[in-house]
Amino acid sequence: xxxxxVIIPLLIPFVVGVVLIFFKDNIKLxxxxxxxxxxxxxxxxxxxxxxxxxxxxxTHKLGNWDPPFGIILVADMLAALLVLTASIVALCCILFxxxxxxxxxxxxxxxxLVHFLMVGVFGAFLTGDIFNLFVFFEVxxxxxxxxxxxxxxxxxxxxxxxxxxxxxxxxxLFVITVAYLYSVTGTLNMADLSQRVAEVNQPGILxxxxxxxxxxxxxxxxxxxxxxxxxxxxxAPPPVVTALFGALLTKVGxxxxxxxxxxxxxxxxxxxxxxxxxxxxxxIVIGTVGAIAYNDMNKxxxxxxxxxxxxxxxxxxxxxxxxxxxxxxxxxxxMIIKASLFLLGGAIIAITxxxxxxxxxxLIQRHPQLGxxxxxxxxxxxxxxxxxxxxxxxxxxxxxxxxxxxTFVIVLLVSSLMVLYSAMKIFMNCFxxxxxxxxxxxxxxxxxxxxxxxxxxxxxxxxxxGAEVVFPYISMAAETLMDPSIYIESVLxx
Amino acid sequence: xxxxxxxxxxxxxxxxxxxxxxRSILRIIIGTGILSHGVHLLLLTMGGLKAGTxxxxxxxxxxxxxxLPQALILTAIVxxxxxxxxxxxxxxRAYQELGTDDMDKLRGHExxx
Numbered sequence: 001x002x003x004x005x006v007i008i009p010l011l012i013p014f015v016v017g018v019v020l021i022f023f024k025d026n027i028k029l030x031x032x033x034x035x036x037x038x039x040x041x042x043x044x045x046x047x048x049x050x051x052x053x054x055x056x057x058x059t060h061k062l063g064n065w066d067p068p069f070g071i072i073l074v075a076d077m078l079a080a081l082l083v084l085t086a087s088i089v090a091l092c093c094i095l096f097x098x099x100x101x102x103x104x105x106x107x108x109x110x111x112x113l114v115h116f117l118m119v120g121v122f123g124a125f126l127t128g129d130i131f132n133l134f135v136f137f138e139v140x141x142x143x144x145x146x147x148x149x150x151x152x153x154x155x156x157x158x159x160x161x162x163x164x165x166x167x168x169x170x171x172x173l174f175v176i177t178v179a180y181l182y183s184v185t186g187t188l189n190m191a192d193l194s195q196r197v198a199e200v201n202q203p204g205i206l207x208x209x210x211x212x213x214x215x216x217x218x219x220x221x222x223x224x225x226x227x228x229x230x231x232x233x234x235x236a237p238p239p240v241v242t243a244l245f246g247a248l249l250t251k252v253g254x255x256x257x258x259x260x261x262x263x264x265x266x267x268x269x270x271x272x273x274x275x276x277x278x279x280x281x282x283x284i285v286i287g288t289v290g291a292i293a294y295n296d297m298n299k300x301x302x303x304x305x306x307x308x309x310x311x312x313x314x315x316x317x318x319x320x321x322x323x324x325x326x327x328x329x330x331x332x333x334x335m336i337i338k339a340s341l342f343l344l345g346g347a348i349i350a351i352t353x354x355x356x357x358x359x360x361x362x363l364i365q366r367h368p369q370l371g372x373x374x375x376x377x378x379x380x381x382x383x384x385x386x387x388x389x390x391x392x393x394x395x396x397x398x399x400x401x402x403x404x405x406x407t408f409v410i411v412l413l414v415s416s417l418m419v420l421y422s423a424m425k426i427f428m429n430c431f432x433x434x435x436x437x438x439x440x441x442x443x444x445x446x447x448x449x450x451x452x453x454x455x456x457x458x459x460x461x462x463x464x465x466g467a468e469v470v471f472p473y474i475s476m477a478a479e480t481l482m483d484p485s486i487y488i489e490s491v492l493x494x
Numbered sequence: 495x496x497x498x499x500x501x502x503x504x505x506x507x508x509x510x511x512x513x514x515x516x517r518s519i520l521r522i523i524i525g526t527g528i529l530s531h532g533v534h535l536l537l538l539t540m541g542g543l544k545a546g547t548x549x550x551x552x553x554x555x556x557x558x559x560x561x562l563p564q565a566l567i568l569t570a571i572v573x574x575x576x577x578x579x580x581x582x583x584x585x586x587r588a589y590q591e592l593g594t595d596d597m598d599k600l601r602g603h604e605x606x607x
Contacts, residue, residue: 131566131569135569135573138573138577142576142577142580145577145580145584146580149584152587152591154591154592157584157587157588157591157592158588158592158600160584161519161584161585161588161597161600162600164577164580164581164584165514165522165526165581168526168529168574168577168581169514169526169529171573171574171577172526172529172530172532172533172574175533175534175537175566175570176533176536176537178537178566179533179536179537179539179540179541179563180540182537182540182541182562182563182566183540183541183542188562
């Protein structure tokens, strides 16, 4: 009976999303219900993490069908941690949206859409079935199509056309790959798949299917040759939507890469993992080039997403526990810090009315809290010791050295420097120098916009200073990733 | 039979890719429609096309066709139907608002709006 907890983080946003549709015009009620539901989700997710920590992997058989015949929800430590992080991020974004999104969009089902987006994200994290993963991807993507175009400005219409086209193609590729996989193995359950692939020791056809999966998830996660859609698509919607997307959508792609290549296709690392490694390295390089090149705050932050994706995905090719732990730590840190950076960026845009660095300046005089919060976020992003970015990068460097991936270590360290440069460029141009705008010329106030980012920054500081507290959970998640038999046994027991 | 179906879905993929690389939005959407047909046909083929009765237990037949791919296809059809209708309405809105259906003219520029 306790195992029913696995489905609760999925159920709350789903039911609340449906209910919110009925209160289209009552914005106040929508806000209250959304806040309560996301606080409740966060609470249950935290409880789920604790439960998984005590009792090991929890499974929930939908309709009481035994796996592999039914759909099963699996909460291992990685999934539980990501559900918790995602719900915290969603809560903070909702709080930020109250002040920033505007009544027109709020009336047009903004909150239900965010809830359905969360259903997709949580479902993708928790599912144990590959076709169900596809369905949850579509739930997530459909809500993201609507969220990216809601408001209907010219730029949003233009970019959403491209965003949808890319995702339609990658979804079609996902179904093709599932079709191939089904014809070879005859099953869709991930644990069962893992066993059957292990039995035949992953011959060439299964490695091909693995690479196809890598392309599918790489398109979602914006890896090197497949990242081209992301910079302009994420530039179009309002800042709070970009924060949600930047923190959650690409991370679901990363999580799927982690899941498929640690659980199912891990028998031919000299092909698949090398491919992943090179792609990840190029992703870091491309992201760094983009982050340095632009003089636009949004563009710089968006290319920082691309860098982080590369860094995390490389973690899967590191064979030592430290590498995997570092990747997981960095994944969680990055979800928190990217959301906080985009929210702070949104507050800056609210004041200046632009994202171009040349038109900003001197904000620190009238907005010291905003300025120093942005500074802390930047420092954490770059990985300066007391903050959360440091622990992840430290573990990744350690893992890289242990598995002798020296190129990765060099690229990672140089990219950290460039990340610091690119984000500091925003800080120096935006907050220092002579003020460009007088108090009357400011386009809006930051009233009520700072505390969501403050919550996220507090968590980031806690992840850094309280690494001792967090670490056992991370290392438990890494343990399951390193040893697929733990996962298989808890899913296919009895 | 499977080989024939594989070739047919291969042709569908070719046509879809060709259409999706063109400039007009409507051609691109037709391309996505054809792509999803190819995908669904491939899913059916990959499940195996061996002879058997329809998967209805009332038939009392010795062998049935695999019911799982049919359920997967049904799911994929409604999903792609939803996405396609959204895409079509979006293309219509974009045409009204931006005044063009030429993807080359829909490039983003740093300075517009």
